[in-house]
Amino acid sequence: MGALFLDRVRQEVLVGDGAIGTMLYAKGVSLEANFEHLNLVRPQLVLDLHGEYLAAGAQVIETNTFGANFVKLDAIGLGAKVAEINRQGAKLARQAAAGKDVFVAGSLGPLGRGKAELSPEQVRDCFRTQSLALAEGGVDLLILETFAELEELELAVLAVKETGLPVVANLAFGEGARLTGGFSAEDAAQRLAAAGADLIGANCGAGPLELLATLKRLAQASDLPLAAYPNSGFPEYLDGRYIYRATPDYFAGMAREMVEAGASLVGGCCGTTPEHVREVARQLAGLKPVVRKVSRRAGAVQVGAGTASAGKGFLSHWGTRKVITVELDPPKGLDCTKVVAGSRALKEAGADAINLAENPLARVRMGNLALAALVRREVGIEVIAHVTCRDRNLIGLQSDLMGASLLGISSILAVTGDPANLGEDAGASSVFDLNSFTLIKLLSDLNRGVNALGNPIGAGTGFSIGAAFNPNVQKMEVQVGRLARKVANGAQFAQTQPIYDIARAEEMVELTAALGIPVLPGVLPLVSGRNAEFLHNEVPGIVIPDEIRRRMAGKSGDEGVREGLAIASEFIDAIFDRVGGFYLIPPFGKHEIATELVTYIKEKDRQPHNS
Numbered sequence: 001m002g003a004l005f006l007d008r009v010r011q012e013v014l015v016g017d018g019a020i021g022t023m024l025y026a027k028g029v030s031l032e033a034n035f036e037h038l039n040l041v042r043p044q045l046v047l048d049l050h051g052e053y054l055a056a057g058a059q060v061i062e063t064n065t066f067g068a069n070f071v072k073l074d075a076i077g078l079g080a081k082v083a084e085i086n087r088q089g090a091k092l093a094r095q096a097a098a099g100k101d102v103f104v105a106g107s108l109g110p111l112g113r114g115k116a117e118l119s120p121e122q123v124r125d126c127f128r129t130q131s132l133a134l135a136e137g138g139v140d141l142l143i144l145e146t147f148a149e150l151e152e153l154e155l156a157v158l159a160v161k162e163t164g165l166p167v168v169a170n171l172a173f174g175e176g177a178r179l180t181g182g183f184s185a186e187d188a189a190q191r192l193a194a195a196g197a198d199l200i201g202a203n204c205g206a207g208p209l210e211l212l213a214t215l216k217r218l219a220q221a222s223d224l225p226l227a228a229y230p231n232s233g234f235p236e237y238l239d240g241r242y243i244y245r246a247t248p249d250y251f252a253g254m255a256r257e258m259v260e261a262g263a264s265l266v267g268g269c270c271g272t273t274p275e276h277v278r279e280v281a282r283q284l285a286g287l288k289p290v291v292r293k294v295s296r297r298a299g300a301v302q303v304g305a306g307t308a309s310a311g312k313g314f315l316s317h318w319g320t321r322k323v324i325t326v327e328l329d330p331p332k333g334l335d336c337t338k339v340v341a342g343s344r345a346l347k348e349a350g351a352d353a354i355n356l357a358e359n360p361l362a363r364v365r366m367g368n369l370a371l372a373a374l375v376r377r378e379v380g381i382e383v384i385a386h387v388t389c390r391d392r393n394l395i396g397l398q399s400d401l402m403g404a405s406l407l408g409i410s411s412i413l414a415v416t417g418d419p420a421n422l423g424e425d426a427g428a429s430s431v432f433d434l435n436s437f438t439l440i441k442l443l444s445d446l447n448r449g450v451n452a453l454g455n456p457i458g459a460g461t462g463f464s465i466g467a468a469f470n471p472n473v474q475k476m477e478v479q480v481g482r483l484a485r486k487v488a489n490g491a492q493f494a495q496t497q498p499i500y501d502i503a504r505a506e507e508m509v510e511l512t513a514a515l516g517i518p519v520l521p522g523v524l525p526l527v528s529g530r531n532a533e534f535l536h537n538e539v540p541g542i543v544i545p546d547e548i549r550r551r552m553a554g555k556s557g558d559e560g561v562r563e564g565l566a567i568a569s570e571f572i573d574a575i576f577d578r579v580g581g582f583y584l585i586p587p588f589g590k591h592e593i594a595t596e597l598v599t600y601i602k603e604k605d606r607q608p609h610n611s
Contacts, residue, residue: 001103001140001141002140002141002164002165002166004140005060005103005140005141005166006166006198006225008103009199009225009264009265009289010225010264010289011288011289012264012287012288012289013259013263013264013265013266013284013287013288013289014059014060014103014264014265014266015057015058015059015060015266015267015277015280015281015284016058016059016060016061016062016105016227016229016265016266016267016268016277017050017053017056017058017060017061017062017267017268017277018053018058018267018268018269018272018273018274018276018277019232019268019269019270019271019272019273020035020049020062020064020066020107021035021066021270022270022271022272022273023049023052023273023274024038024045024046024049024064026273027045027049029045034067034073034076034078035064035066035067036064036065036066036067036068036073036085036089037078037081037085038064039064039065039068039085039088039089039092040081040084040085040088043088043092046064046089046092047092047095047096049064050092050093050096050097051096052274053274053277054096054097054100054102055274056274056275056277056278056281057277057278057280057281057282058102058267058277058281059101059102059103059281060102060103060104060105060141060265060267061093061096061097061102061103061104061105062093062104062105062106062107062143062267063086063089063090063092063093063104063105063106063107063134063137063139064089064092064093064107065085065086065089065090065106065107065108065130065134066107066108066109066145066146067109067112068082068085068086068089068130069082069108069109069111069126069127069129069130070082070126070129070130071111071112071114071115071118071126072111072112072114073085074114075112075114082129082130082133083129083132083133083136084133086106086130086133086134086137087133087134087136087137088137089106089107089134089137090104090106090133090134090135090136090137090138090139091137091138093139094137094138094139103140103141104138104139104140104141105139105140105141105142105143105168106131106134106135106137106139106141106142106143106165107143107145108127108130108131108134108142108143108144108145108156108160109144109145109146109147110146110147110148110149110152110153110156111123111126111152113432113434113435113438115152116435116437116438116485117437117482119481119485120155123152123155123156123159124155124156124158124159125159126159127144127155127156127159127160128159128160128162131159131160131162131163131165132162132163134163135163135164135165139165140165140166141165141166141167141168141198142160142163142165142166142167142168143168143170143227144156144157144160144167144168144169144170145168145170145172145203145204145229145269146170146172146203146204146205146269147169147170147171147172148171148172148174148179148180148205149179149180149181150171150179150180150181150183150187150188150191150192151181153169153171153192154191154192154195156169157169157192157195157196157197158195158196161196166198166199167196167197167198167199168197168198168199168200168201168227168265169192169195169197169199169200169201170200170201170202170203170227170229171188171201171202171203171205172202172203172204172205173185173202173205173206173211173214174205174453174454174455175453175455176453176454176455177213177214177217178450178453178454178455179453179454180441180445180452180453180454181441181445181450181454182445182448182449182450182454182456183454184217184454185202185214185217185218185221186217186218186220186221188200188218189217189218189221189222189224190221190222192222193222193224197224198224198225199224199225199226199227199264199265200218200222200224200226200227201215201218201226201227201228201229201263201265202214202215202218202227202228202229202230203227203228203229203230203269204229204230204231204269204270205231206230206231207230207231207232207233207246208230208231208232208233208246208250208251208254208255208258209254210230211228211230211231211258212228212230212254212257212258212261215228215258215261215262215263216261216262218262219261219262219292219294220292220293220294220295221294221295222294223292223294225264225265225289226261226262226263226264226265227263227264227265227266227267228255228258228263228265228266228267229266229267229268229269230251230254230258230268230269231268231269231270231271231272232246232251232268232269232270232271232272232273232276233246233271246271246276248273248275248276248278248279248280249279251268251272251276251279251280252276252279252280252282252283252284253283255280255283255284256283256284256287259284259287259289259290260290261290262289262290262292263289264289266280266284267280268280312410312464313353313382313410313411313464314352314353314382314384314411314464315464315492315493315518317352318518318580318581319580321605322576322579322580322581322582322601322602322604322605323352323518323520323580323581323582324350324351324352324353324581324582324584324598324601324602325351325352325353325354325355325384325495325520325581325582325583325584326346326351326353326354326355326583326584326585326586326591326594326598327354327355327356327357327583327584327585327586328342328343328354328355328356328586328589328591329356329357329360329365329589330356330357330358330365330366330367330368330371331365331366332363332364332365332366333366334366336366336371336374338589339356339371339375339589340374340375340378340379341591342589342591343375343378343379343381343591344378344379345591345592345595346381346591346594346595346598347379347380347381349595349598349599349602350598350599350601350602351381351584351594351598352381352382352581353381353382353383353384353411354375354379354381354382354383354384355383355384355386355413355495355583355585356368356371356372356375356383356384356385356386357386358385358386358387358388358391358415358417359388359390359391359417359423360418361418361422361423362390362417362418362419362420362421362422362423362424362425362428363423363424364423364424364425368385368386369385369387369400369403369404369407369409370407372385372404372407372409373404373407373408373409376407376408376409377408382410382411383409383411384411384412384413384464384466384495385404385409385411385412385413386412386413386415387400387401387412387413387414387415387439388415388416388417388418389415389416389417389431389432389433389434389435389436389438389439390416390417390418390419390420390430390431390432391417391431392431392433393431393433394433394434394442394452397433397434397439397442398442398446398451398452401442401443401446401461401463402446402457402461404461405446405461405462405463409463410462410463410464411463411464411466412443412463412464412465412466413466413467413468413495414436414439414440414443414465414466414467414468414486414491415436415439415468416432416435416436416439417430417432436467436468436486437485437486437489438489440465440467440486440489440490440491441489441490443461443463443465443490444465444489444490446460446461446463447460447461447462447463447465447490448460464492464493465490465491465492465493466491466492466493466494466495467483467486467487467491467493467494467495468494468495468496468497469483469494469495469496469497469508469512469519470496470497470541471496471497471499471504471505471507471508471521472497472499472501472504472541472542472543476504476507476508476511477511480511480512480515483512483515484515487515487516487517491517492517492518493517493518493519493520494512494517494518494519494520495519495520495522495583496508496519496520496521496522496583497522497541497542498522498523498524498535498542498585499521499522499523499571500543500544500545500548500567500571501543501545502571502574502575505521505571505574505575505579506575506578508521509575509578509579518580518581519579519580520579520580520581520582520583521575521579521582521583522583522584522585523568523571523572523582523583523584523585523597524542524568524584524585524586524587525561525564525565525567525568525586525587525593525594525597526544526548526552526560526563526564526567526568526587527556527560527561527564527587527588527590527593528552528555528556528557528560528564529549529552529553529554529555529556529560530556531552531560531564531587532544532548532549532552532553533549536549548567551563551567552564552567561593564587564593565593565596565597568597569597569600572597572600572601572604573604576604582597582601584597584598
């Protein structure tokens, strides 16, 4: 049937079905439910929906398996049922199509946020597992759809081609037919063809008019058959639900224009119904694919040369002397004189940059981007602003990061952030549109001169991009692997959680050396026995060896501070010749303690035997 599908789609225009989720929701399924799990728990509902689309005239129906990959299902406790859900989804569509001259397409969507934690081979394994189960269930072809990242779709195509089935590769393009990373429709057409796609196209992301413009560009860039599955316009939120306004007649008229532009497989995505498909089938009946003229023009977006390097800014002295950064906490109120005064004292002592955290432990403090701009202006020292994924959605992150660049902030430490429920504001919620991996990728894109949709923003932001690293784990190799993926996404330096174990610090130096980026070990001086026990027992990511806790036991006040500084100095001495710098974290924002360590490091650095 796969070969027959390819023959048919080259000779005639085939009509696809419409939205699955829209219709299941309309039938009373909660938005909080997992639609793919319905294949197992409410199979008749899914079977009936396939029947409605077939009755409307669909010649290609898709399985209810769009999100049935391991990453998404495992997140809700269904990871062990990936194969079962996909096989059943294929069998239901196959059952609905029995005795009819139609094709069954196995639907596969992107892996979602959890993809950032996976290696490329693990990504391919996820798609391989899902596609093999769909093939076992009896699908005739595979449709990869609603992908916004070209690299992920390429990996998916390579993986599912192993089934031997025809592959349709559909992307969800953003404004101006751009994708994440700045790739154009022309880039996508050529790269997907090279990966082995049998059809290429666009779905979701836009209404019919905008998708038509994208389709015309795809048609000029490749001679492969084209697929088009637009949304039914843009949704309107009304009385607690999203309403799509495009009528079946308008939608079908646009579908006809898509055929004239080169499409040979036309269906619908979000908001489309059997009524839309019925009208599309009526208006497209008997049409054949048009003959296209392919120009294969380039069309790659011109991006700026704003990418920062590890040799700029506070890291410009890396390798010639010890680089020192110091973290200070923004105030909980409006008075920032202490931070400014501390920054000035640290600069005079020889610090290279000030770190400003963003609402650490999910507790409200002054906005660190505005404070960073103030410190930079008033003190004249570089500031590394921490940016979390907790407090802003993807739109807000992009806006604030471009604004930070405008304010002259040149260094960003990308962190996922502590969940909002750790903080004091019971009504606050975590956003987490991104995580530290994808935030680093966004920063890298902004440096290249494009936003998350790939649209040009100008010359580029030029940030030095930092990543957090936690060496205080049982198997440091796992964390090194995570850091390697951050480096691959664009991280240019790393700063670690506080380290107290010298052997662990030495192991970290050895394991991270091959990554080729500066790694600054964190040094947080202790101030009392109680402080040591609190950090060890209550603060995530900090481990304090028994010996050091014994040394701090019973000490407080000036005695505790002196002992904590002695321990910190011993740590610095032990690894001084093996690292290029230090990340100092004074307790309770006491910059005076950090100033002593800055002075100590600078004096040690001037000694001839360390030069």
